[in-house]
Amino acid sequence: MRSRKRWCTNWMSKINFYLLEYAFAYILRHKNKNIFIATVFTLLVALLSSIFFITTTVSYEMQERIANEPDIVVKNYKAGVVSSVDSKLLDSLLEIDGISSGHIRVQGEYDFRAKSIKFYLLGVAPFEDQENPFISKVLQNNEINSSQMLVSKYVKEIMDNAYYNEYFNFVKPNGDLKKVMIKSTFDTGENLYLRRLILLDKDTLREIFGYAEDEGSDVALAVANPNELDFLTSKIRLMLPNAKVISKDDRLLTYEKLFNYDSGVFLSVFIVALFTFFIIIYDKANGLSSEEKREIGILKAIGWRVEDVLHAKFYEASLISFFSFFVGFSIAFIFVFIFKAPFLGEIFMHDTLLDIHTFNLNIHLELSYTLLIFLLSVPVYIAATLIPSWRVATLDADEVMR
Numbered sequence: 001m002r003s004r005k006r007w008c009t010n011w012m013s014k015i016n017f018y019l020l021e022y023a024f025a026y027i028l029r030h031k032n033k034n035i036f037i038a039t040v041f042t043l044l045v046a047l048l049s050s051i052f053f054i055t056t057t058v059s060y061e062m063q064e065r066i067a068n069e070p071d072i073v074v075k076n077y078k079a080g081v082v083s084s085v086d087s088k089l090l091d092s093l094l095e096i097d098g099i100s101s102g103h104i105r106v107q108g109e110y111d112f113r114a115k116s117i118k119f120y121l122l123g124v125a126p127f128e129d130q131e132n133p134f135i136s137k138v139l140q141n142n143e144i145n146s147s148q149m150l151v152s153k154y155v156k157e158i159m160d161n162a163y164y165n166e167y168f169n170f171v172k173p174n175g176d177l178k179k180v181m182i183k184s185t186f187d188t189g190e191n192l193y194l195r196r197l198i199l200l201d202k203d204t205l206r207e208i209f210g211y212a213e214d215e216g217s218d219v220a221l222a223v224a225n226p227n228e229l230d231f232l233t234s235k236i237r238l239m240l241p242n243a244k245v246i247s248k249d250d251r252l253l254t255y256e257k258l259f260n261y262d263s264g265v266f267l268s269v270f271i272v273a274l275f276t277f278f279i280i281i282y283d284k285a286n287g288l289s290s291e292e293k294r295e296i297g298i299l300k301a302i303g304w305r306v307e308d309v310l311h312a313k314f315y316e317a318s319l320i321s322f323f324s325f326f327v328g329f330s331i332a333f334i335f336v337f338i339f340k341a342p343f344l345g346e347i348f349m350h351d352t353l354l355d356i357h358t359f360n361l362n363i364h365l366e367l368s369y370t371l372l373i374f375l376l377s378v379p380v381y382i383a384a385t386l387i388p389s390w391r392v393a394t395l396d397a398d399e400v401m402r
Contacts, residue, residue: 016311023315027248031095036325040280044273045328045377046335052369060364062255065193066248068132070220070231072099075244084215089240093219096239098232100224103128104216106205110170110198115158120194121204131220134194138186146201148183154195156185173210180204190360239330277377281384296392310386310394317385323379329370337363 027034074093076085090104106123114200122135130136142150149168151159159168159182170178182198200208206215213366223229233247296309335341340361 019312020306020315023312023319026312026316029318034320037280038320040276040330041321041324041377041381042331044277045325045373046288046331047273047372049329049332049370050336050341052373053332053365054341054361056366056369057336057361057364058359059256059358061362063252063312066251066255067249068134069251070131071223071226071229071248072221073238073246074219074221074236074240075217075246077242077244082216084209084211085219086212086216087214090219092239093221093236096232096235098224098228100222102219102221104214105218105220106202106209106211106216108209108217110208112158114162117158118196119155119198119204120196121200121208122200123205124199125202130222132194134188134191135197135199138199142184142186144183145197146204147179147181148201149180149204150184150186151182152188152195152197152200153185154339155198156182170208178204178208181368190362192360272334274376281380293392296389300393300396306390306393310390313385313389314382317382321381325374325378329373337361 074085074089076083076089085104087104090102093099094102108121109118110121111118124130124135124139126143130139138150144150159165164182167179167181170180172178188197202216203213206213209217211217223232229247229249233245233250236243236245299309299312335344345359345361
C-alpha cells in the first residue's frame with residue numbers, strides 16, 4: 001500500500017501544473033479549431049466503438065444460444081423443397097458410431113396473416129429432454145395435453161388484439177381449423193429470441209402441420225465426442241445426399257459471416273472513419289500555422305527550452321485526445337447498451353436469419369478492441385501534435401518569428 005502511494009506521489013510530482021495550465025489556456029484561445037477537432041475525434045471514436053460493441057456482443061450472445069441447440073440437425077429435402085422426416089431415418093442415424101442419442105423434432109413457423117407475424121411452434125412430449133434449459137423450466141411448471149398450449153406473453157398480447165382470448169384456431173394444410181386452448185403464458189425474460197414461441201403437444205402440432213404419426217420436421221442428434229462433430233457431420237452428408245445436415249460449428253460459421261469484421265459494410269465504415277481521422281492527423285502533422293509558430297518563437301525568446309515547449313504541446317494533445325476518447329467511448333456505451341443500438345444495429349443483421357430486436361445487447365466488452373481503438377487514435381494524435389512542434393522548437397527564436 002505504501003509503495004502504491006509513493007508511486008502515485010512520484011507520478012503527480014512529475015506533472016508540471018504550470019505547463020498544464022498553459023496548455024488548457026491555449027486550447028481555450030483556439031477554441032474554434034480545437035472544438036472542431038474534438039468533435040470529429042469524439043464522433044469517430046463513438047462510431048468505431050459502437051461497431052465493436054455490437055459485433056462482439058451479438059457474437060457472444062449467439063454463441064450462448066447455439067450452445068443450447070443440438071449438435072447436429074438433419075432436415076429432409078425432396079426435389080429441393082423441405083420435407084418431413086420419419087422414424088426410419090432416425091433409426092438409421094442412431095446406428096452410426098459416435099451418435100449418442102437423437103429424437104424427431106416437430107417445430108416450425110406458423111404465419112398469422114391477420115397480424116402479419118409468424119409464430120414459432122414447438123411440439124413437446126412428456127418426459128422428453130429439451131436442449132434449451134429455459135423451455136425445460138417452463139414445462140416443469142406447466143403440463144399440457146393434446147388440446148392445450150403454452151404461449152409467451154408477447155404472443156398472448158397479439159392473440160388478445162385479434163380477439164383470441166381463451167383459444168386459437170390454427171388452419172391446417174387441408175383448410176380445416178384446429179382449436180387449441182390457451183392454458184397459460186410464460187415470460188421469456190432475457191430470452192428475446194423466444195418471444196414468438198408457442199409450446200404444444202407433439203401430436204397436436206403434427207396435425208396442424210399435416211404430418212403423419214411418425215413424422216416430424218427434422219432430426220436432432222447428440223454427439224458423444226465433440227471432437228468428432230465435423231467427421232460425423234460429413235459422414236451423414238455422404239449417407240444422405242438429399243438431406244441438409246447442419247452442425248453447431250456450421251451455425252456459428254454462418255452467423256459469424258454476417259457480422260464479422262470482413263463484411264463489406266463494416267470495412268466500409270471502418271475505412272471511411274479512419275480515412276477521415278487521418279486526414280485531420282495529416283493536416284496537423286504537416287505543419288503549424290504562422291500564429292502557432294510565432295507563439296513558440298515568443299516562448300523560446302522568453303527563456304522556454306525545447307523540452308518545455310514539447311511538454312506543453314504534449315499536455316495540450318493529451319487533454320484533447322483523452323477527453324475526446326472517453327466522451328466518444330461513453331457515447332457508444334450508452335448508445336449500444338442502454339438504447340440498444342437503434343438504426344446502426346440493423347446494418348449488421350440479416351432479414352431472414354437475425355433480428356437485432358431479439359438480442360439483449362447486455363454489457364460485454366473485449367479489452368483488445370478497446371485498446372485497438374485507443375492506439376489508433378490517442379497516441380497518433382499526440383504524435384501528430386508533437387512532431388511539427390518539435391521541428392519549430394529546435395529552430396532559433398528569431399528565425400521562427402521572422
